[in-house]
Amino acid sequence: MKAVPFEYARPATLAEACALLAAHGADAKLIAGGQSLVPMMAMRLARPAWLVDISRLEELQHLTAPAGQAAGGDGHFVVGAAVRQCVMERDPRGRADLPLLARALRWVGHVQTRNRGTIGGSIVHGDTSAEIALVACVLDAVLELRDTSGATEVPAREFFLAPMITSIAPEQCLAEIRFPVWRGGDHAMRGCAFEEVSVRHGDFALVSACAQVELGADGRCLRAELGIGGAAPVPLALPEVGAQLVGAKIDEQAIVAAADAATGLIDPEGDLHASAEYRRHLARVLVKRVLRAANADAMRNSGETA
Amino acid sequence: MSTGATQDFRYIGKKRRTKEDPRFVTGHGHFVADIALPGMKHIALVTSPHAAARIKAIRTDKALALAGVHYVLTGAELCAGTEALLPGVDAPKVMRYPLAHGVVRYAGEWVAAVVADTRALAEDAAEKVEVDYEPSEYVLDPEQAAEPGAPLVHPLHGSNVLYRRKFVWGPVEEDFARAEHRLALRVRWGRSATVPIETFGVAAQWDPGQQLLDVWASIQMPKYPDQTARALRLPGNAVRVHFDVDVGGSYGVKRGIKHTVLVGYLAKKLGMPVRFIEDRLENMRGGDMHGPDRIFDLQVAFDADGTIRSLKIRALDDVGAYAGRSPLQLGKPVGAIVGPYQIHSVEYEPISVMTNKTAQEAVRGFGQSPTNYALESAIDQVARHLGMDRIALRKKIFIRKDQFPYLIPSGTRYDSGDYHAVLDKALAAADYPALLAVRDAARRAGRIAGIGIASCLEPSGGNSSFEPLFNPKNQTTTWMDSCLVRVDLSGTITGVMNTSSAGQGHETLVATVVGEVLERDPDTIRVVHADSLNALPSNSPVGSRMAIMLGGAAAGAARKIKDALLAIAAHNLKKGIDELAYRDGSVSVKGNAQQSLSWDQLVEIAHRKFHQLPPGLEPGLQAKFVWEVPTGGALPTADGRIQMYPCFSFEAHVVLVEIDPETGQPKLTRYACGHDCGVMINPDIVHGMTYGGIAHGIGAALYEKFAYSDNGQLQSQSFMDYLIPTALEVPALSIVDHCTPSPHTTFGQKGSGEAGYLGAPAAIACAINDALAPLGASIAELPMTPLAIWTRMQSALAGAKDSSA
């Protein structure tokens, strides 16, 4: 299983990388960690004539926590697209500000693939069951795409179009991902959970779900976001379902209602490992589990001040 | 000639590091992909995208135009230049060649082979080969394929049934008529295989000066050099297979005869060394290494007290589009067709059917594991029907230890065993009462949990008596193995084994046995692999035979050397042999230690002092031992009764499973295995293979399937979809040993290379069904994936709702 012949470039700057993409268009592919791309090239499903290696670009390695609490807003934790998954896993500020991403990363591949795979690469690959992509959608992250003409911002929720197909153009490079950080008021409690069902540990998820909630001191929900992966052509954030949880306690009744609502919004496919019906069922189960767990997680955490 | 378990061995049965491990842990194994012959070329394949089609044309010009491409071989040329590979049953019109000729019969079948300077270039060129196909009718369902009117995979054969026979051993109809109860069940063993991490590979080089073809391969196959020579139309001594290639796992499947014929033909024709290493896709789709794919229909006739009078088993097996030894995998289980149970009569109807799928090959156990799965499922259903405890039923109908040797209806005698003791040990190791408590507590808490018990035989020692059984034209009754032992001038010992190894620790086995007999430290004994030109006859490590056959041959050769040493000593000490004592390689007069000759002195006489050698004794110190499998050598009776294998190991599995009630995901939380393979020569090696066999069984039971789409495409063709258990799916395993020595072998050893695999799928299936039973659900098909389990749970729930409405 050897790839088709290709030419290789390792530009020193992002601008050079974009210039190469502009020059070669659809004949070129960017490579960072390569954990998703290289197997596809080995099977000759991906056949780029040019491989542009951005894994070492300094401009794509940043992990920038929000400086202070922005008035009236959250602040963003900015992750350079070529930050390796293992680096994100180990970053203490990243874990503190983006606990949902930290939890998701435990489900991503294996230790060895996380040593090479990147945050951005997983997103651009566009697999509906990719954990990092789901978190980006659920947290309503913003993606910055660059090309020779400058930068474009795309909400993660609008980035994924179809299985393995995103809105990125052949001449664009994902540069960074801005994840909103939830900074609640003095007495707010945050909690989150990520769960998935796969056949073996570490396999692609059949279905995944995650949730992040913020509770007031009285235990009532101030804010909630959730989403489902693997049960639709793209990873699916469900803001409308999250909105329904606001204002009341996240009790069993609310959870069941949310699961029912969520299940109505998905469109799962069947394949070798799971039928559409089974996926739909798993989606319902996992939404309930992550809401319960996120709620319990929030109850355990004391309120944080900025 | 067994010395029994009571004898205290010096080396046998003791913990000992293996000879093989040091080279593997330092990365110095010698695998076929490590071999780089000067000027070596590489092969990539063009494969069929269709399940069945006529090949109308093949155009190779664009491929040949690429730089670095030397040749494109098609079926037309290869089939004219080689002999067909035939199945192990009498079906001369079912011919297989390495490349398709005229028609393709399964998606993934090899159509053309490209030879280039590198594998990458060969793949580039393979993409440029143009093949015009005319798709034709195909059949995928084996029951459909067996019916008249189905599309024929091999029209010249006249049907898709490759083999069919109904064996009736004992008064089956009478026993069924007289029985108080009857039940029928169907279980299905899905298509999987033991899929080694190393794919098959072969390198060949033709020397025109010597007219000799050298072959290096990752091979585990009886009569491989001979079949290679025959297919390539070469004299037997024009093929030299190097058995010192390390095989990266085989567990039955590495029978790459078609790969070898392809590579050998090209090496000879092109006058260049050629190497072909299957990539994973070629291996899964077209390597012809799939395992049994079987539908069992059983009927059981039994009484209220649990006595099982009779058994009818119909086994329909889908061998795919071609067959090597695969139909014979329905034959080997004849030798343990009643398992460990006293059953009076049996009817067995094996049916081997062809479909348009990848060809099946031998897999660990050679059909015994699927059969054990079927038998254990039947036993559990009998217990359920009678409201009897599964363990109590088994203990009631087990063959008792005082009944050995025990003759089963199909003509095989089990040599020895104590099934009650092993089951008890397994239950104790699992802490069965505690396990029950855990299971029941889980159930009370609303969870789904079950315990599986399986008690299964592992026939061992190998014997190809299924060959004449299934094909009267094949009168093969010889199934031998051999060893040569040499003591050189300097007094060091070398053992020579005559086949390849795939991780079973054969070098350690031979050194330990020879060391035991000659009372010399096995660490000082070197064991090498012959090549096929200087090898003694062997039938390769199949059928759990090497501890018995290679161990026996090594012991036999060592004994001859010991006898020679004693003869030399007798002659030189001027005493009768009965007056001498042999100890640690030196010989002294009994009662007079001063009158002795040391090892070094005896060796020197043997090699240098002819004037001191007893008359008639060969100079030097070497001996060969070639022997036939014990209890072998006979042809089957007219009604198909035969002594299949000589020795019967036994395993009892106890496993606890929990099923996530919401997702159907199973989790094995406790696993104990009681194992009796007689005397173990190296316990770490035996345990290691048993752990591995259990892991294989977990895969077959829960995760692994070669799934085909409706249009005949293999859907699970890479490791993304063919799911092999990792260290997170295999739980901690505990093995507890028991020993009932075999009367047939030198040290009382039985074989154990297939251990674990033969009982694990049955045990796990029983556990899952025990877990599902309170829900009124059951599952009768492997693998039991989360989807399959969940689907059964849902149907049971729906059924319960219906019945309560």
Add this chain to the structure above:
Amino acid sequence: MSEALYPVSVDVNGERREALVPARLSLVDFLRDTLRLTGTHAGCEHGICGACSVLLDGEPVRSCLMYAVQADGRSVTTIEGLAQPDGTPGALQDAFCETHATQCGYCTPGMIIAAHALLEANQAPDEQEIREAIGGNLCRCTGYQQIVDAIKLAAAKRAKGAS
């Protein structure tokens, strides 16, 4: 028309190795075929079996999922590099021999690389941590039991101060 060749310079087991290679040459093929370090094995070429595991700048990665050109300027440690300076097997390799954690030897180099990386990061791993660390390395011979035993043994020996 032949493929463009790219210069690569990789520190392999402490020695600088330089070559001109096609871009599509994978790191595992570079190690095995170009450098003739055949201890690293290819089992699937699509990043699942782990037989190809090596250390890249000290971290375990799948060498079938990298091209040699991507390893330019980096350091790679293969199974051959895990021996002691005098060539004798290291403590972990010795533990594998003690518990018989290898049978056919094909997954073993990758397995040892994964185990080595675990023990460098975590001196006292529990059973679950061990199984997760080797969860990306498939073995078909051993059922993992004796491998887990070997890693536990190596950790215990290290704790006692063996080199």
